[in-house]
Amino acid sequence: MSMPEATSAPDAPVINMGTAIRDGLLEAARRDPSVIFFGEGVEDPAALFGTLKDIGKHIGHDRMIEMPIAENGLIGIAIGAAMAGKRPVVSLQRVEFALLALEQILNNAAKAHYVSNGRHNVPLVLRMIVGRGWGQGPEHSQSMEAIFAHVPGLKVIMPAFAEDAKGMIAAAVEDDNPVVVIEHRWSHYTTSPVAEGYLHRPLDGPRTVRKGDGLTIVATSYMTLEAVRAADKLAEAGYPVEVLDLRVIRPLNLDPIVESVARTRRLMTVDTGFRMFGIGAEIASEVTSRCFDLLDAAPVRLGLPDHPTPSSRGLVKGFYPDAARIARTAAEMMGLDDTRISAMEEEILADRKDLPLDVPDPFFKGPF
Amino acid sequence: MADAGNDYRLRCLKQMLRIRLVEETIAERYAEQEMRCPVHLSIGQEASAVGVCDALLSDDRLFSSHRSHAHYLAKGGNLKAMMAEIYGKRDGCIGGRGGSMHLMDPDVGMMASIPIVASSIPLATGTALSDKFDKNGKVTISFLGDACLEEGVFHESANFAKLRGLPIVYVCENNLYSVYTKLADRQPDRPLTDIPAAHGIAHRHVDGNDLEAVREAALWAVETARSGNPTFLQLDTYRWREHCGPNYDNHIGYRTEEEFQTWRLQDPLERYRKALEESGTLGPASFADLEKNTQAEVNDAFAFAITSPLPEPTEALAHVYA
Numbered sequence: 052m053s054m055p056e057a058t059s060a061p062d063a064p065v066i067n068m069g070t071a072i073r074d075g076l077l078e079a080a081r082r083d084p085s086v087i088f089f090g091e092g093v094e095d096p097a098a099l100f101g102t103l104k105d106i107g108k109h110i111g112h113d114r115m116i117e118m119p120i121a122e123n124g125l126i127g128i129a130i131g132a133a134m135a136g137k138r139p140v141v142s143l144q145r146v147e148f149a150l151l152a153l154e155q156i157l158n159n160a161a162k163a164h165y166v167s168n169g170r171h172n173v174p175l176v177l178r179m180i181v182g183r184g185w186g187q188g189p190e191h192s193q194s195m196e197a198i199f200a201h202v203p204g205l206k207v208i209m210p211a212f213a214e215d216a217k218g219m220i221a222a223a224v225e226d227d228n229p230v231v232v233i234e235h236r237w238s239h240y241t242t243s244p245v246a247e248g249y250l251h252r253p254l255d256g257p258r259t260v261r262k263g264d265g266l267t268i269v270a271t272s273y274m275t276l277e278a279v280r281a282a283d284k285l286a287e288a289g290y291p292v293e294v295l296d297l298r299v300i301r302p303l304n305l306d307p308i309v310e311s312v313a314r315t316r317r318l319m320t321v322d323t324g325f326r327m328f329g330i331g332a333e334i335a336s337e338v339t340s341r342c343f344d345l346l347d348a349a350p351v352r353l354g355l356p357d358h359p360t361p362s363s364r365g366l367v368k369g370f371y372p373d374a375a376r377i378a379r380t381a382a383e384m385m386g387l388d389d390t391r392i393s394a395m396e397e398e399i400l401a402d403r404k405d406l407p408l409d410v411p412d413p414f415f416k417g418p419f
Numbered sequence: 420m421a422d423a424g425n426d427y428r429l430r431c432l433k434q435m436l437r438i439r440l441v442e443e444t445i446a447e448r449y450a451e452q453e454m455r456c457p458v459h460l461s462i463g464q465e466a467s468a469v470g471v472c473d474a475l476l477s478d479d480r481l482f483s484s485h486r487s488h489a490h491y492l493a494k495g496g497n498l499k500a501m502m503a504e505i506y507g508k509r510d511g512c513i514g515g516r517g518g519s520m521h522l523m524d525p526d527v528g529m530m531a532s533i534p535i536v537a538s539s540i541p542l543a544t545g546t547a548l549s550d551k552f553d554k555n556g557k558v559t560i561s562f563l564g565d566a567c568l569e570e571g572v573f574h575e576s577a578n579f580a581k582l583r584g585l586p587i588v589y590v591c592e593n594n595l596y597s598v599y600t601k602l603a604d605r606q607p608d609r610p611l612t613d614i615p616a617a618h619g620i621a622h623r624h625v626d627g628n629d630l631e632a633v634r635e636a637a638l639w640a641v642e643t644a645r646s647g648n649p650t651f652l653q654l655d656t657y658r659w660r661e662h663c664g665p666n667y668d669n670h671i672g673y674r675t676e677e678e679f680q681t682w683r684l685q686d687p688l689e690r691y692r693k694a695l696e697e698s699g700t701l702g703p704a705s706f707a708d709l710e711k712n713t714q715a716e717v718n719d720a721f722a723f724a725i726t727s728p729l730p731e732p733t734e735a736l737a738h739v740y741a
Contacts, residue, residue: 087552113552119582124541124575131545134530135480137552154572158535159542166521167531168513169738203739227741302740 063246067416068213069239073102075217076140078249079224080110083138086224089116089129090142099142100180100239122151126177130159130229133173138224146179146195146233153198160229161204175229176220181272181323182236183371184409188362194323194355196271197330199231200301206230207300208254209272209323211238214245215298218252226254235273235323237411256297256304259311263291265385266317269308269334271297274321274353274372276415281377284395292381297322300330308334309341316347317384321372326354348384353377364409375399425700431473431630432695433709435465435688438489440710440717441498445488445505446665448721454505456518459486463628463659466687467592468493470633471560471652474641480528480550480559482543485520486592486658487532490562495527498716499723508727515730516738530559536597537563537570540589544576547587551647558586558644566597568614569605577618577649584647588640589615591653592627598662599673615651627654628687631694657682 066074080086088106090099093115098104107115118125122143129139143149149156156177163171181194200207206228210216216238223230260275261282270278275296282294293311312318318338320331331352339350353372361367375396382392403412442460449458461468468489472481475494483490491501497512504511505519512524520534530546533539543561550557567573568591580587593611595602612622621643625632633654640650659679661668669676695701 119575119578121571121575121578124544124572124579127538127541127572128545128548128576128579131542131547132549132552133545134542135546135549135553137549154535154538155541158538159533163531164741165738166513166517167523167525167738168516169741170513170523170525171531172741174741206740 061244063244065242066213066245067240067242068210068216069101071213071217071245072220072234073104073106074245075220075250076103076224077106077109079221080106080114082249083224085136086138086140087114087116087132088140088142089118089125091118091120091144091148093117093142099144100236102178102239103142122148123155126152127155127159129175130155130163130173133175134163134171138174138176140176140178140224142178144180145182145191146193147190149177149179149195156199156205156229156231157202161202164228165204172227173229174227176223176232177229178232178234180234180236183273184237184411186362186364186409187360189359192360194233194235194272196233196300196322197324197328200303200330204229205301206254207233208298209233209235209300210298211235211241211272211275211296213241213243214250215252215258217245218250219254219298221249221251222254225251230254233272237415238273238276240411240415241276242416254299256299256302257295257307258298259293259307260296261286261292261294263293264315265290266292266319266381267308267311267315268292268294268377268381269297269318269320270294271300271322271330274323277372277374278321278377280374280399280414281381284374284378284399285381288391288395290382290385290387297330303333305334305337305341309338312338313342313345316345318346318350319353319377319381319384320350321353321377324354325357326352327357329354351380351384353380364407368408427473427634428695428700431469431634432691432701433713434469434473434493435630435691436709437713437717438465438468438492439688440713441492441720442488444717444721446660449665453725455507456505456520457663458505458519458665459663460660460665461486461489461658463682463686464592464594464656465489466630466633466691467590467627467654467656470630471590471637473634474637475528475558475560478528479557479641480530480543480546481562482530482539482559483522483532483562484536484539484564485532485534486564487520487522491522491524491529491532494529496522496524496529498720500524502720502724503727506724506727507729508724509730509734510723510727514734537567537572540567540573541576544580544585544587547580547585547649548583551583551585556645558588558641561587561589563589563591564597565591565593565595565602565611566605567591568611574618577615577620580649581619585649586644586647587649588637588644589620589649589651591651593653593655594658596658596662596674601673611653612651620649620651622651622653624653624655627656628685628690630687630691656687657685659683
């Protein structure tokens with residue numbers, strides 16, 4: 052069973068996940084001069100949503116490599132530099148930009164170690180950001196972890212919490228493998244006390260963030276926050292459920308999930324990608340294979356519906372799974388009566404008040 | 420026999436002959452069905468691999484493509500390990516994981532062969548970037564075919580190499596064909612060197628079947644690159660056999676027998692042998708001796724590959740992650 056790591060002292064500075072990632076990258080780069088940064092706008096005033104802010108000032112601007120607009124070429128160049136001993140960190144403003152570089156990522160980053168019989172390592176970090184909200188639309192808001200997780204040789208991580216992200220990004224930089232880091236823009240806003248200085252969190256799979264016996268929810272990235280909110284409401288109503296933050300998509304550590312489901316007898320997955328052919332499908336399928344006899348209900352997957360993400364806040368209504376839907380689905384799986392479910396659902400929606408759908412909920416300013 | 424100044428000539432002749440005999444032996448024995456992977460032979464193109472690699476130091480780096488036998492051998496790769504790799508054996512240079520299209524030996528600077536057209540070009544550019552960081556004086560060679568100039572990633576890499584002043588030489592072996600499609604059907608009628616020129620990259624265009632011309636151009640390109648100015652070489656040459664496999668394919672209709680014969684007369688090995696004999700660098704009986712000794716070495720390598728064991732299926736699981 053994977054337990055939550057000790058969290059930082061409550062008097063540690065409260066920062067958001069974007070800043071925590073920046074701090075983690077800077078600490079990792081300070082410790083190892085072979086760390087170099089590539090990005091489109093690597094040192095521009097926006098500094099990639101602040102996640103690279105002032106890093107060049109601290110480690111030297113020659114280690115900050117502005118990318119020409121050439122994702123396949125530049126990621127290939129980063130892979131080559133990694134084969135020659137560097138630890139490149141490539142930052143992309145949107146996940147979709149990585150699609151221009153799939154050839155290099157899937158063929159060379161994922162396979163260089165294998166096809167060199169272990170002679171080459173590619174210690175590469177590929178950060179890509181999911182841009183949900185504010186009408187980002189079909190080609191600026193996708194979450195494509197399933198594509199990267201499909202290919203052996205890549206590691207894929209999706210931090211959801213500020214402190215965790217700081218430690219995981221440092222671990223990603225130190226890892227001798229190519230690590231795809233998918234950062235959700237709305238997770239960037241989450242805050243919590245984060246230990247100062249160097250922090251390392253091993254890339255080792257699910258972390259339990261809520262305990263309970265009614266149901267196991269396996270969530271990824273930002274959906275972990277929605278699941279936590281749903282779990283808190285369910286607990287208030289007397290039905291505590293377990294929430295596992297998957298954290299590491301590949302290599303997928305199923306054991307803690309199976310162990311939890313064996314206890315709760317019910318599984319729900321909530322991920323940031325499309326539901327079809329997604330991470331939830333893989334988990335539900337594996338868990339069903341491993342502990343079919345222990346299940347009291349069929350596993351349920353929540354994810355994005357089967358159409359591209361529209362831009363209009365009118366069209367996007369109901370597109371994303373949220374805490375209310377998670378709570379309702381969980382309650383139905385546990386057999387609660389509909390009156391109680393509706394009451395809980397209404398409470399969650401009331402908390403959000405009339406906040407527009409296309410901006411993050413201030414609830415997600417932790418600490419968690 | 421040769422004076423000291425002629426050492427490289429005999430060395431290059433021997434390398435070209437060795438590559439030729441290896442590949443002809445592959446062609447001859449391919450029908451035995453023991454080399455169970457695609458093979459892309461560069462018979463007829465030996466001068467480019469040998470001329471370029473002779474201009475390199477042993478720790479300079481080289482990246483290649485699907486047609487990599489000549490590059491691997493010219494860079495100092497282990498012949499026995501190459502043959503074992505093609506035979507899918509455990510003693511292959513990467514333990515049977517890649518076959519003929521993934522030859523590599525980083526100990527001699529043979530970094531990788533990547534069979535996707537143009538895919539190794541950014542990798543080569545990346546090692547050049549790293550070496551520039553480290554100020555270690557190494558140069559990277561990126562061997563590419565004429566079709567690579569149609570891929571966006573060449574332009575992306577060339578742009579960056581020039582922008583950053585990287586120690587890299589892009590060596591285009593122009594053999595006129597991408598599988599069965601001729602250059603004229605793929606690119607407009609303009610000098611190939613216009614493309615690197617558009618990126619501000621210094622370039623030379625030489626007869627790729629003329630060992631001396633290739634070597635001289637390579638010496639210039641490598642030294643220019645070493646000073647932080649990326650360079651491009653266009654080496655015109657011709658593959659004699661089919662794109663993939665051991666046979667001649669002049670009868671299937673995409674090229675003419677006449678065209679083939681014209682190039683056949685430009686055989687880089689034969690041209691160089693004659694030139695060395697005429698200049699007295701190579702004695703009358705020497706070539707026959709060389710051929711005999713080299714064929715014996717080649718036969719040894721094949722025997723080694725054949726007797727090497729197949730890897731166990733469980734070995735396929737290793738090295739997915741570092």
